[in-house]
Amino acid sequence: MRVKKIESMTKGWFIGDFEPAAFKTQDFEVSWRIHPKGEHWETHYHKEATEINLLIKGSMTIQNQHLTSGDIFILDPEEIADPVFLEDCEVLCIKTPSVPDDKYIVK
Secondary structure (H helix, E strand, O other), rough: OOOOOHHHHOOOEOOOOOOOOOOOOOEEEEEEEEOOOOOOOOOOOOOEEEOOOEEEOOEEEEEEEEEOOOEEEEEEEOOOEEEEOOEEEEEEEEOOOOOOOOOOEEO
16 A cells, blocks of 8 residues: 655645656546635646546636536636636546646636
């Protein structure tokens, strides 16, 4: 058995084709993260990956849609991610495939 700490991972990402990773794979990426209320995220998109998110706790908006705990939102390649965290949010994110550097900032 191997044991890793989420604190030793980068921004909550713990499965994927990157370092450090608790489990390395090119098939998908997994992140668990708490986003504080008001945390700023640059508007971005992915060219290759589909992103599947579960909002475990909190409320937020993305693409002008209000989301609350239990909502699942899926962003296909080229779709814009522009999250606004209205409360502290706990988010589980899965991206497939795992493609390092597949994040493009919208200026």
